[in-house]
Amino acid sequence: MKTYKQTFAECRKASHSGLKRAALIPFxxxxxxxxxxxxxxxxxxxxxxxxxxxLGVAFSDPIADGPTIQKADIRAxxxxxxxxxAKDLIRKIKxxxxxxxxxxxxxxxxxxxxxxxxxxDFARAGVNSVxxxxxxxxDVDEIYAxxxxxxxxxxxxxxxxxxxxxxxxxxxxxxxxxxxxxLLGVTGGRxxxxxxxxxxxxxxxxxxxxxxxxxxxxxxxxxxxELAKAGADGVxxxxxxxxxxxxNLNDKKSxxxxxxxxxSQIKEAIEAK
Amino acid sequence: MKYGGRFGQFGGFYVPEVLILxxxxxxxxxxxxxxxxxxxxxxxxxxxxxxxxxxxxxxxTRFSELVGFKVYIKREDLLHGGAHKVNNCLGQGxxxxxxxxxxxxxxxxxxxxxxxxxxVGALFGMQTKIFxxxxxxxxxxxxxxxxxxxxxxxxxxKGGTETLKDAINEALRYWTANxxxxxxxxGTACGPHPYPTIVKHFQSCIGIEARAQCLExxxxxxxxxxxxxxxxxxxxxxxxxxxxxxxVKLIGVEPAGKGIKTGKHAxxxxxxxxxxxxxxxxYLMQNKEGQxxxxxxxxxxxxxxxxxxxxxxxxxTGRAQYVAxxxxxxxxxxxxxxxCEGILPALxxxxxxxxxxxxxxxxxxxxxxxxxxxxxxxxxxxIVERNRK
Ligand SMILES: Cc1ncc(COP(=O)(O)O)c(C=O)c1O
Numbered sequence: 001m002k003t004y005k006q007t008f009a010e011c012r013k014a015s016h017s018g019l020k021r022a023a024l025i026p027f028x029x030x031x032x033x034x035x036x037x038x039x040x041x042x043x044x045x046x047x048x049x050x051x052x053x054x055l056g057v058a059f060s061d062p063i064a065d066g067p068t069i070q071k072a073d074i075r076a077x078x079x080x081x082x083x084x085x086a087k088d089l090i091r092k093i094k095x096x097x098x099x100x101x102x103x104x105x106x107x108x109x110x111x112x113x114x115x116x117x118x119x120x121d122f123a124r125a126g127v128n129s130v131x132x133x134x135x136x137x138x139d140v141d142e143i144y145a146x147x148x149x150x151x152x153x154x155x156x157x158x159x160x161x162x163x164x165x166x167x168x169x170x171x172x173x174x175x176x177x178x179x180x181x182x183l184l185g186v187t188g189g190r191x192x193x194x195x196x197x198x199x200x201x202x203x204x205x206x207x208x209x210x211x212x213x214x215x216x217x218x219x220x221x222x223x224x225x226e227l228a229k230a231g232a233d234g235v236x237x238x239x240x241x242x243x244x245x246x247x248n249l250n251d252k253k254s255x256x257x258x259x260x261x262x263x264s265q266i267k268e269a270i271e272a273k
Numbered sequence: 274m275k276y277g278g279r280f281g282q283f284g285g286f287y288v289p290e291v292l293i294l295x296x297x298x299x300x301x302x303x304x305x306x307x308x309x310x311x312x313x314x315x316x317x318x319x320x321x322x323x324x325x326x327x328x329x330x331x332x333x334t335r336f337s338e339l340v341g342f343k344v345y346i347k348r349e350d351l352l353h354g355g356a357h358k359v360n361n362c363l364g365q366g367x368x369x370x371x372x373x374x375x376x377x378x379x380x381x382x383x384x385x386x387x388x389x390x391x392x393v394g395a396l397f398g399m400q401t402k403i404f405x406x407x408x409x410x411x412x413x414x415x416x417x418x419x420x421x422x423x424x425x426x427x428x429x430x431k432g433g434t435e436t437l438k439d440a441i442n443e444a445l446r447y448w449t450a451n452x453x454x455x456x457x458x459x460g461t462a463c464g465p466h467p468y469p470t471i472v473k474h475f476q477s478c479i480g481i482e483a484r485a486q487c488l489e490x491x492x493x494x495x496x497x498x499x500x501x502x503x504x505x506x507x508x509x510x511x512x513x514x515x516x517x518x519x520x521v522k523l524i525g526v527e528p529a530g531k532g533i534k535t536g537k538h539a540x541x542x543x544x545x546x547x548x549x550x551x552x553x554x555x556y557l558m559q560n561k562e563g564q565x566x567x568x569x570x571x572x573x574x575x576x577x578x579x580x581x582x583x584x585x586x587x588x589x590t591g592r593a594q595y596v597a598x599x600x601x602x603x604x605x606x607x608x609x610x611x612x613c614e615g616i617l618p619a620l621x622x623x624x625x626x627x628x629x630x631x632x633x634x635x636x637x638x639x640x641x642x643x644x645x646x647x648x649x650x651x652x653x654x655x656i657v658e659r660n661r662k
Contacts, residue, residue: 059563059564060433060564060565061433061438061442061550061551061565062442063288063289063442063445063446063449063551064289064291064446064449065446066446070432074432077564082562083562106549107287107549108548108549108550108557108559108563108565109562109563109564110563111548111549111563112546112548112559112561112562112563113562113563133289134287134288134289134549134552135287136286136287136288136289136290136293137290138274138286138293139285139287156290157289157290157291158290159289159290159291161291161294161452161453162290162293162294163294166293170290181290181291183450184291184449184450184451184452184453185291185446185449185450186446186449186450
C-alpha cells in the first residue's frame with residue numbers, strides 16, 4: 001500500500017527549477033451525491049493525477065464545515081451512505097488505484113463504531129490516516145496508540161492561532177502530515193488567500209520536517225501555486241470541488257469530467273510554477 | 274487548558290483546534306475572576322439590582338392541597354427577562370467585559386437565553402448576535418421581538434431540525450471565524466469545558482438561596498428537589514447546593530415529547546447513549562452509527578439531543594434520578610397550575626410540575642418538595658392555545 005512518505009518523496013523528486021512540487025489533494029464527501037456517482041467522480045480525480053485523496057464521512061452536525069460541505073453531507077446521508085458503504089467505496093477506490101487516502105471525520109462516528117476497531121477496519125480497507133475534526137492534540141491519547149497499532153499514520157490540525165509551543169507538540173504527533181488550516185473559520189471556497197497562511201507555513205517549516213499540507217478556502221490554481229511557492233508540501237481543495245457537484249446535480253453524468261478538468265488545471269499550474 | 278473539564282468519563286473539550294485558544298482564555302479568565310472581590314461585588318449588585326435576586330421560595334398552598342404534599346416553588350420566573358438564564362448571562366457577560374471582549378454571540382431555543390444575552394449586551398454596550406433555529410424563531414416570536422428591541426441581531430438558522438442544536442452548530446461556526454474579539458455566551462451547563470463549570474457556577478445562586486430558604490421556612494432540608502433538564506443549567510444550579518445532602522432526593526425531568534417509545538422526544542438521559550457532540554461527551558440521542566437524531570418537545574428550551582456532562586455523571590452514580598414527562602401532561606399542568614396558583618409556568622418548568630403532579634397520592638402528606646420554576650410562561654401562551662385545539 002502506498003504511503004504518504006512515498007508520495008511526498010515522489011513530489012520532492014518531481015521538483016522543478018529547484019522547487020519541490022506540492023501534492024495535490026482533493027477532498028470529497030463519500031457518497032456525494034450518491035454512491036455510484038461519487039465513485040465515478042473520485043476515479044476522474046485520480047485520472048487527473050491527484051496525489052492523495054482526502055475523504056469525509058458525512059455527519060449530521062459538521063461544526064467545522066461551511067454551507068457547501070454541509071450540503072454535501074446532507075446529500076450523502078440522504079442517498080443512504082453509512083459507515084459500511086463508505087468502507088466499500090474506499091475498497092473500490094483502492095482497487096482502481098493504490099493512492100493514499102486520508103479520512104476527515106467527526107469523532108462521534110468513530111466513537112460509536114469503537115475507536116480501535118474503526119482504525120483496524122479502515123486501515124484494512126486502505127485508509128492511511130484518520131483526521132478527527134473535533135479532537136485536538138489534548139486528547140491525542142484517545143487515538144494515537146490505537147491508530148499506530150492499526151498501521152495508520154496520524155494527522156492533526158494546526159490553525160493560524162495555534163501557539164508555537166503547541167504547534168511543536170502537534171507536529172511531534174503527526175506521522176503523516178500536518179493539516180494546516182489556512183484561516184480562522186470553517187471550510188468553504190474563498191476568493192482570496194488568507195494573509196495568515198504564509199507566515200504560518202514559515203513558522204511550521206522552522207520547527208518541523210513533517211510535511212505541511214494546507215486546506216480550507218483553497219479555491220483557484222493561483223492559490224495552489226502561491227502556497228506551493230510559500231513552501232507547502234500539499235494543497236487540499238475541498239469546497240471548491242464539492243461546489244462543482246452541487247452546481248451540476250441536474251446532470252450528474254457530467255460531474256466527473258468537470259471535476260477532472262478543474263483538477264487538471266490546478267495540477268498543470270503547480271507543475272508549471 | 275489547565276483542567277480537563279471531566280465529570281467522570283463525561284465532559285472534556287472536543288472541539289476543532291481553532292477554538293482551543295478561545296476556550297483556554299476563557300478558562301483562565303474564569304479562574305482569575307470568579308472569586309475576585311471586585312468581580313463578585315459587581316456581580317452581586319447586578320444580581321440584586323438588575324436581575325432581582327434573591328428570588329422568593331413560595332409555598333404553593335393550593336397546589337399542595339391538590340397533590341397532597343407540600344410543594345415549594347423557587348421563583349426564578351420572577352427574574353428580569355422571565356427566566357433563570359439572566360444569572361448565567363450576567364456572570365458570563367461580566368467575564369466578557371473583564372476579558373475586554375466587545376462582541377457577544379449566543380444560541381437560543383426558547384429565546385430566553387437569547388433574550389437574557391440581548392439584555393446583557395445592551396447593559397454592557399456590546400454588539401450582540403443571537404443564533405436561533407427558524408422553527409424556534411416562529412414558535413417563540415415574542416422573544417425574538419424583545420431581543421431585537423434590546424438591539425440584538427437575531428440570525429435565523431436553517432438546516433437540520435432548525436432548533437437549538439442547529440443554532441449551536443451555527444454559533445460555533447461563526448465563533449470559529451471570529452474568535453479574536455467575540456465572546457460566545459453559552460446558555461446551558463453543556464458544551465465544551467469550561468462552559469459546564471462556568472454555567473454551573475453562575476447558576477449555583479439558585480441552590481444556595483433555596484437551601485437557606487428551606488432551612489429558614491421549613492426548619493429543615495426538603496425531601497425532594499426537582500427541576501426540568503434541557504442542557505441542564507437550571508437543574509445543576511439548584512442541585513449543586515444539595516448534592517452533599519444525601520437525604521435530599523434530586524429529580525431531573527426530561528421532555529418525553531410524544532412519548533419515549535415513539536422516539537419523538539428529547540430525553541437523552543432516559544433513552545440516549547454516550548457520545549460526543551458540541552464539544553462534550555454526554556448521553557446523546559443518536560442512531561446506531563452516531564448520527565444525531567431529530568428531537569421533539571413542545572418546549573423549545575428542552576428540545577436538544579444532549580445534556581450537560583455533570584448530569585450524566587449524577588445519573589450514573591445514582592445521586593440524581595432522571596425521569597421524563599410527555600407533552601400532553603405538560604400542557605395539562607400548565608392549565609392546572611395556572612388556575613391553582615395564578616402563576617404561569619414556562620413550558621420547560623412545567624415539566625417538573627408535571628412530575629410533581631404525577632406523584633399525587635403517592636407521597637406522604639408531610640413530604641416537602643422544592644420545584645425550580647425556571648421561567649415564566651408568558652412566551653408560551655400562543656403555543657398552549659394552538660395545542661388546545
Ligand atoms: C424557562 C426555561 N427553563 C429551562 C430551560 C432549559 O435549559 P436548562 O436545562 O439549561 O435549564 C430553558 C431554556 O431555554 C428555559 O427557557
